[in-house]
Amino acid sequence: MGSVYRARDMHFPNITKLVAVKEMINTAPDPLVRQTVVLNFEREANLLATLTHPAIPRIYDYFSQEDRSYLVLEFIHGKDLEAIINETNGFLAEDQVLAWAVQLCDVLSFLHAHKPDPIIFRDMKPSNIMINTDGDVRLVDFGIARTFQVGQRGTMIGTEGYSPPEQYRGEATPSADLYALGATIHHALTRRDPRLEPPFSFAERPLRRINSRVSAEIEAVVSTALSYNPSDRFANAEDMKEALMGVARKTGALSKVRVAPVSPAAGIKPIWSFKCEDEIRSTPQVAVGMLYIGCYDNNLYALTATDGKFQWKYPTEGGVVSRPAVYEGNVFFGSQDRRLHVVNARTGKVNWTYFTDGPIHSSPRIAEGHVFFGSDDRFLHAVNVNTSRSAWKFDTGDMVRSTPAIANEMIYVGTEGGELMAVDYRGTLKWHFAAKRAISSSPAVSPQSVYVTSLDGTLYCLGAKDGWPVWRFRLGKGSVSSPALIDNMIIVGAADGFIYCLEVQSGREVWRFRTEHQVSSSPAVYRDAVYCGSVDGNLYCLEYRTGRLRWKFETEAAIIGSAVVFDDVVYVGATNHHVYALLA
Amino acid sequence: MRERFRKFVAGLSGKSGDKATTAPLSEKQIDSIVRQQENTNAMQQLIAATGQSVGKQREHNEDSVLAITSTLAGMSNNVPFGLYVVADGMGGHDFGEVASNAAVRIIAGHVLRKFQPYLFSMPPEQPQDSLQEIMEAAIRVAHEAVQKDAPGSGTTVTAALVLGDQVTIGHVGDSRAYSVHPSGLVEQLTKDHSLVRRLEELGHLNKEEAANYPHRNVLIRAVGQGDTIEADIFTIPFPHGSTLMLCTDGLWGVVPEDVILRSLVDASSLARACNNLVAAANAAGGPDNISVVLVQMIG
Numbered sequence: 001m002g003s004v005y006r007a008r009d010m011h012f013p014n015i016t017k018l019v020a021v022k023e024m025i026n027t028a029p030d031p032l033v034r035q036t037v038v039l040n041f042e043r044e045a046n047l048l049a050t051l052t053h054p055a056i057p058r059i060y061d062y063f064s065q066e067d068r069s070y071l072v073l074e075f076i077h078g079k080d081l082e083a084i085i086n087e088t089n090g091f092l093a094e095d096q097v098l099a100w101a102v103q104l105c106d107v108l109s110f111l112h113a114h115k116p117d118p119i120i121f122r123d124m125k126p127s128n129i130m131i132n133t134d135g136d137v138r139l140v141d142f143g144i145a146r147t148f149q150v151g152q153r154g155t156m157i158g159t160e161g162y163s164p165p166e167q168y169r170g171e172a173t174p175s176a177d178l179y180a181l182g183a184t185i186h187h188a189l190t191r192r193d194p195r196l197e198p199p200f201s202f203a204e205r206p207l208r209r210i211n212s213r214v215s216a217e218i219e220a221v222v223s224t225a226l227s228y229n230p231s232d233r234f235a236n237a238e239d240m241k242e243a244l245m246g247v248a249r250k251t252g253a254l255s256k257v258r259v260a261p262v263s264p265a266a267g268i269k270p271i272w273s274f275k276c277e278d279e280i281r282s283t284p285q286v287a288v289g290m291l292y293i294g295c296y297d298n299n300l301y302a303l304t305a306t307d308g309k310f311q312w313k314y315p316t317e318g319g320v321v322s323r324p325a326v327y328e329g330n331v332f333f334g335s336q337d338r339r340l341h342v343v344n345a346r347t348g349k350v351n352w353t354y355f356t357d358g359p360i361h362s363s364p365r366i367a368e369g370h371v372f373f374g375s376d377d378r379f380l381h382a383v384n385v386n387t388s389r390s391a392w393k394f395d396t397g398d399m400v401r402s403t404p405a406i407a408n409e410m411i412y413v414g415t416e417g418g419e420l421m422a423v424d425y426r427g428t429l430k431w432h433f434a435a436k437r438a439i440s441s442s443p444a445v446s447p448q449s450v451y452v453t454s455l456d457g458t459l460y461c462l463g464a465k466d467g468w469p470v471w472r473f474r475l476g477k478g479s480v481s482s483p484a485l486i487d488n489m490i491i492v493g494a495a496d497g498f499i500y501c502l503e504v505q506s507g508r509e510v511w512r513f514r515t516e517h518q519v520s521s522s523p524a525v526y527r528d529a530v531y532c533g534s535v536d537g538n539l540y541c542l543e544y545r546t547g548r549l550r551w552k553f554e555t556e557a558a559i560i561g562s563a564v565v566f567d568d569v570v571y572v573g574a575t576n577h578h579v580y581a582l583l584a
Numbered sequence: 585m586r587e588r589f590r591k592f593v594a595g596l597s598g599k600s601g602d603k604a605t606t607a608p609l610s611e612k613q614i615d616s617i618v619r620q621q622e623n624t625n626a627m628q629q630l631i632a633a634t635g636q637s638v639g640k641q642r643e644h645n646e647d648s649v650l651a652i653t654s655t656l657a658g659m660s661n662n663v664p665f666g667l668y669v670v671a672d673g674m675g676g677h678d679f680g681e682v683a684s685n686a687a688v689r690i691i692a693g694h695v696l697r698k699f700q701p702y703l704f705s706m707p708p709e710q711p712q713d714s715l716q717e718i719m720e721a722a723i724r725v726a727h728e729a730v731q732k733d734a735p736g737s738g739t740t741v742t743a744a745l746v747l748g749d750q751v752t753i754g755h756v757g758d759s760r761a762y763s764v765h766p767s768g769l770v771e772q773l774t775k776d777h778s779l780v781r782r783l784e785e786l787g788h789l790n791k792e793e794a795a796n797y798p799h800r801n802v803l804i805r806a807v808g809q810g811d812t813i814e815a816d817i818f819t820i821p822f823p824h825g826s827t828l829m830l831c832t833d834g835l836w837g838v839v840p841e842d843v844i845l846r847s848l849v850d851a852s853s854l855a856r857a858c859n860n861l862v863a864a865a866n867a868a869g870g871p872d873n874i875s876v877v878l879v880q881m882i883g
Contacts, residue, residue: 002779014701026730033679128809138642161810168779168802196814199782199804227787433710448750448821461714466663467681469714470819505818507716 006075009060018075019060026067034067043067044142047119048073055137057105076140077218078132085126085188094214097188098248103137104129104181105241112237120172123451124180125162126187135263144543159185161195162187163261166230166526173228178240182225182233187220202226206556217247236547260576268553271569271581272308276301278319280573283363283522286566287326291347291559293571293579294320294333300341301579302331302348305566308581309535312348322363323403323561325371327385332371334360340373352388356381361440362413363403369416372411380413382427392427403442403482405450410466414439414449420460431467435460441522444490449504451490453479458498459492461507470509475500482522484563486544492528495520501547511547515540517558526565531572533559538583539572553582597666628883629655630666630746635858635878638868646673646680647832647875648688648739656702656747668748668877669693670759672832674806683739687726687807691754694722716817718746719754723807723815727823730808736737739805740829741815742774749881751825755816756807759875763823766849769850770841771823774816777805800837827854828879831861834872839864854878 008115009017009376024041028033028367045062052058061072081100085092103476104124111119123141130138164179183194186202190210205227207219221243227233234240257309278297285292291305302311318336325332331345336359342351358376365372370382370391373415379393380400400418405412410430416438422430436456443452449470450462455478461470483492488509491501495518501510516536521534530544535558541550564571565584573579600861611867632653638645649786650669673680676734698718701709709719723741730739740757758776763773775781779802782795794800807813822828835844843864851857858876865874 027735029733030679031681033734165779165783168804169799195810195812198785199779200786228786449819463748463750468710468747468750470750470752471714471716505820506816554788 007072007561009072020057020073020075022071022073024069038064038069041071045071045100049140051111051119052113053110055103055139056110056141057138059304070380076130076132076138078130078138080140081126081129081131081137081184081283081559084131085091085191091191091211091213092188094189095217095248096249097185098218098244098251099135100129100131100137100188101181101185102241102248104139104184104242105237105244107137107139108174108177108181109237109241112177118174120168121175122172123162123178124184126184146339156217159555160261161193161197164226164230165200165437173230174236175233178225178234178237179227179230180357181240181460182222183224185218185534186226201226203221203228215247217250221247221268237300239501240317268551268582270553271583272305273578273580274301274308274310276577276579278577279575280577280579281560281575282321282573283323283562284564284571284573284579285326285331286564286571287323287345289573291579291581292323292324292331292333292345293573294322294335295573295577296321296339298335300324300331300333300343302345305569305571305578305581308579311372314341314343314348314350318359320375321361325366328369329364330385331363332375332385334362334368334375335507336360338375338377340371340381342385342388346520352384354381354388354390358399361401365404365406365411366404370425372404372406372413372415374402374404374415375403378415380404380411380421380423382411394423394427394429401440405443405445407445408447410464412443412445412452414441414452414454416440416444418454418456420450420462420467422450422464431465433462433467433469437478440480444483444485446485448506451483451485451492451504453481453492453494455480457494459483459507460492460500461504462467462530466527473500473507473509477518480520481532484523484525486530489533489544490524491523491544493521493523493534495519497534498538499523499528499530499542499547501544510545511539513542513547520560522562524563524570525552526564526570529584530566531563531570531584533561533563533572533574535560537574539580540568541570541584553580555580627655627662627748628664628881630664630875630879630881631854632666632668632879633854633858635855635862635874635876637681637834637862637866637870637874639873641865642715642871642873644681645873645875646684647671647834648673648681648684648686649877650692651877651879652696653879655707655838663748664746664881665699666879668693668744668746668828668830668879669741669743670830670832670875670877671741671807672741672873672875673737673739673836674803675734676715677869679693679734679737680739681735681736683730683808683871686729686733687741689737690726690729691722691741692769694725695719695745713746715745715752717752719743719752719814719817721752724754724813725809727813734808738803738808740803740832741807744828744830744879746879746881749822749824750819751822751828752817752819756805756813757803759797759830760836760846762829762831762836763826764829764845764848765823765826766845768845769826770845773820778780778803801833821882824881826880828856829876829881830874832873834870835865835876836860838868838871848878854880 005021007021027160048059055239109386128141159212162180246435276295282294294411297315316335340354376399383393396415399417402414418435419432434452436457441453459473475494479494481493499513515534521533538552555574570582648671652667654665656665671684678756728812742759743754745752749836756773761773763771783789847860
């Protein structure tokens with residue numbers, strides 16, 4: 001712990017000679033600890049003073065004053081490798097990393113050949129490697145290059161991330177430095193900080209899986225350096241350098257060749273497709289062999305699910321963007337003509353309609369003999385499905401375009417004012433939560449938690465009973481996509497074009513998949529796959545555990561509604577007026 | 585309660601005469617009826633107890649423990665609130681107690697400050713940060729403080745923040761959180777950040793080798809160690825009907841699960857259960873400091 005200052009050496013008043021002054025503040029209250037800390041510091045100074053190598057900064061002086069100790073070192077114009085990795089967009093070039101790695105092998109050879117005892121650096125990592133303005137490496141911070149204190153009583157601590165397994169056991173060998181160098185190269189080429197990954201998990205993250213541009217040769221060198229058993233690694237730094245030089249020779253000629261990304265089998269053919277008269281922005285519903293879908297041409301269409309044959313259409317006086325619900329032989333759906341329409345599922349004849357005071361974008365949900373839906377009139381409506389009378393309506397204070405989710409004997413719904421409301425079956429507010437912008441998506445609910453996205457660019461996990469925020473996940477942009485819950489994962493799209501998969505207990509990202517445009521569609525999970533549309537015109541089928549692309553289907557027009565999967569068939573509508581049926 | 589109910593059921597069937605054949609209610613049915621009745625008017629609340637001992641072979645206690653149990657007056661109903669932490673300090677120079685002590689105090693201070701507007705202002709305001717963000721920040725602040733106050737040392741931290749019926753756990757190191765169900769199910773909720781567990785996970789050690797591994801005490805993560813700290817943070821439903829147990833390796837490392845279970849089930853109160861557990865660890869040699877927190881949700 002301590003700071004490093006840039007200082008000017010006043011022994012040379014006529015020129016500007018810069019030096020680095022490393023300051024260490026001894027904050028330990030215990031005198032014994034304080035003394036040990038000073039001893040360690042002086043040991044570092046003495047060790048450094050005996051070493052002469054271009055990649056090791058020269059030491060000019062050291063001193064202690066009150067509770068501070070100072071080391072005066074050669075000033076290095078440059079940046080440390082960790083900063084370089086973080087500031088680089090994308091990956092560092094393999095050739096560049098290779099050149100640095102070769103220099104690091106040189107300095108390790110020098111240290112390991114030190115007499116009488118080899119010096120083990122013990123703390124090789126990007127933040128201890130400076131790259132000077134000439135592009136050469138300098139190894140800094142020898143603070144840890146001291147005898148590992150073995151036989152300490154009680155629990156011991158090892159440094160996580162770059163160190164090999166045996167270093168945790170108190171064994172420090174030249175081979176440990178080579179492992180750490182391998183880990184450093186791995187970090188530089190993959191941008192994956194090993195301190196944020198499980199220890200010794202490099203084998204699970206081979207270089208080329210993360211950065212497909214690096215050569216197979218360097219991957220082989222890094223994986224040898226990172227072998228679990230020291231005997232499987234390079235025997236010494238010279239051998240590792242030789243192997244790296246071999247890579248440089250081989251890839252020198254091939255460095256411009258890039259491995260093209262594998263594109264999954266194109267030419268997915270729909271089982272059938274059906275053309276409506278305007279854009280489809282809604283999600284279909286499948287029930288009893290029929291597919292129902294609303295369209296901007298004001299109609300609700302009923303098609304045979306197996307072959308897409310037209311059965312009937314029912315005209316409203318506004319666009320239909322809500323997803324129909326089917327209940328006891330009737331289809332329920334809202335329209336921008338302000339009405340909830342209830343029509344016979346077989347014949348398309350109207351049974352009854354229910355007026356609200358605003359266009360309806362929210363989809364109806366049916367539970368306990370009532371249909372629940374929101375309207376632009378600011379109300380959440382509960383209508384008895386048998387009497388077609390309003391049971392109650394709840395004033396949310398803003399337009400309700402979100403589809404209510406019903407679970408735990410509660411109705412959860414978002415508003416354009418950014419509130420998430422939890423209302424019980426009697427229409428009494430139990431709790432509410434304020435996001436920073438509109439909540440247009442529908443929440444996903446488990447017995448414990450409510451998951452909902454907002455245009456504020458956040459996926460919220462709230463306690464189902466009290467609305468307390470449990471965790472928040474920052475999406476790249478706002479979202480109107482409703483999350484899908486599967487196992488212990490939650491999958492959702494966002495306007496930044498990504499489909500995200502997070503762990504429900506911790507809100508940590510499991511994977512993300514990039515589409516070419518915003519994702520307004522809500523993911524549908526079926527068996528081991530997730531189906532999600534994008535405004536880039538594709539319907540994507542991804543493996544839900546890994547986010548790996550299985551296939552994509554191109555419609556050439558934005559997909560805004562969501563897919564539904566039923567009996568191994570995926571149904572989806574697109575803004576090119578078509579509804580498609582595809583084999584899942 | 586259950587006995588009373590059984591008598592009541594027996595009384596009913598007695599009245600209807602010997603010849604009447606009534607299928608007796610199964611244990612499960614009785615349980616569910618009893619539970620339903622208990623739920624009708626009981627308010628949810630937490631009870632907790634702690635136990636600690638220096639053990640039989642150490643001179644210093646490097647463990648620290650904290651238990652705060654309360655009920656928050658909420659908007660519509662009262663919400664159980666609890667914060668429980670165990671920490672096992674380590675590092676040379678007998679500096680472990682400074683580390684564990686600092687970590688526990690700082691985590692408690694940070695969490696309580698975040699809840700202050702909810703606890704003491706009218707109308708109550710929910711914290712701006714999520715529960716997991718509060719926990720994460722608390723551990724990060726503790727990490728920085730340990731680095732400053734006790735350089736070179738470190739501490740494990742296993743903290744449980746209970747709010748309503750969810751518990752948010754923050755965890756670094758090899759202290760543990762368990763859910764112990766009286767039926768015998770002892771479930772470890774946290775994963776040790778230890779070398780031995782990592783090696784086991786990678787398949788380099790089998791269970792038996794792991795149990796006899798000489799470096800069982802080596803951690804790969806500790807509060808106060810390393811540039812950055814990454815805690816495991818997750819939220820789970822409070823294990824209803826079970827006991828939430830936080831403890832240091834002075835307990836779980838020496839007392840087998842069946843003894844833990846028995847110590848809990850046989851005790852007349854949570855405080856006694858803590859005593860039993862500490863006594864069991866000392867009876868097994870007490871090689872390390874022992875700390876335990878037990879928490880139950882009633883209602």
